[in-house]
Amino acid sequence: MTKPIMNMHVEFLIERNSAARLDEPAPNRSELSVMLKSAFRVPDHAGLKPVRFISIESHRLEALGNVFEQALIKRNPAASESQRERARKSPMRAPMIIVAVSKITRHAQVPAMEQRLSAGCSAYAILLSAEAFGYAGIWRTGDASRDSYIAKSLGVGENEEIIGFLYLGTRIGEPKMLDKDIPENCLRHW
Numbered sequence: 357m358t359k360p361i362m363n364m365h366v367e368f369l370i371e372r373n374s375a376a377r378l379d380e381p382a383p384n385r386s387e388l389s390v391m392l393k394s395a396f397r398v399p400d401h402a403g404l405k406p407v408r409f410i411s412i413e414s415h416r417l418e419a420l421g422n423v424f425e426q427a428l429i430k431r432n433p434a435a436s437e438s439q440r441e442r443a444r445k446s447p448m449r450a451p452m453i454i455v456a457v458s459k460i461t462r463h464a465q466v467p468a469m470e471q472r473l474s475a476g477c478s479a480y481a482i483l484l485s486a487e488a489f490g491y492a493g494i495w496r497t498g499d500a501s502r503d504s505y506i507a508k509s510l511g512v513g514e515n516e517e518i519i520g521f522l523y524l525g526t527r528i529g530e531p532k533m534l535d536k537d538i539p540e541n542c543l544r545h546w
């Protein structure tokens with residue numbers, strides 16, 4: 357018997373898309389604990405678990421906005437009021453942010469690059485499982501992910517990196533699928 361060429365899990369992966377506009381509700385703590393399980397079922401060479409997450413729920417987003425604004429002022433003391441406001445308000449674009457942090461362990465067989473890739477898979481697993489629960493989200497980075505003041509304020513250590521701010525919540529409006537053509541030469545049967 358020939359296997360069907362489409363399956364609901366694959367279809368889910370193909371249909372997945374990000375949502376920049378998000379509102380309440382966001383995943384609750386029970387849902388989040390299930391989502392975390394998916395993040396720790398990703399490929400992980402030598403089981404180093406090179407990722408951790410920081411959850412910022414709605415009542416802490418304003419505090420995060422203040423950290424973003426302070427970080428901007430430190431990076432650019434001449435930042436205009438509108439730039440400051442933009443930084444301050446940027447975490448409010450969702451009712452919840454999960455910060456994905458990679459933590460690299462020195463290991464003879466597992467270079468840092470492999471650990472970062474695994475951490476990225478974990479971040480993606482959080483996005484996918486949120487979507488599977490009926491939520492939506494978007495992975496953002498930008499200056500904030502590379503800012504040492506923000507890292508310190510969030511308790512991100514010297515051997516760690518913020519690999520993404522996963523904005524999560526409920527999609528506002530209809531999904532807008534971006535055109536993702538499969539590049540012509542992306543597969544060669546050798």
Ligand SMILES: Cc1cc2nc3c(=O)[nH]c(=O)nc-3n(C[C@H](O)[C@H](O)[C@H](O)COP(=O)(O)O)c2cc1C
Pocket residue numbers: 372373374375494495496497498519520533534
């Ligand atoms: C590591 C990484 C960092 C990203 N950073 C940003 C970002 O800072 N701002 C942004 O608008 N999109 C960012 N994106 C892209 C979005 O997450 C998203 O993939 C894009 O909007 C396309 O939407 P789609 O996922 O529905 O195709 C990033 C993606 C990745 C993988």
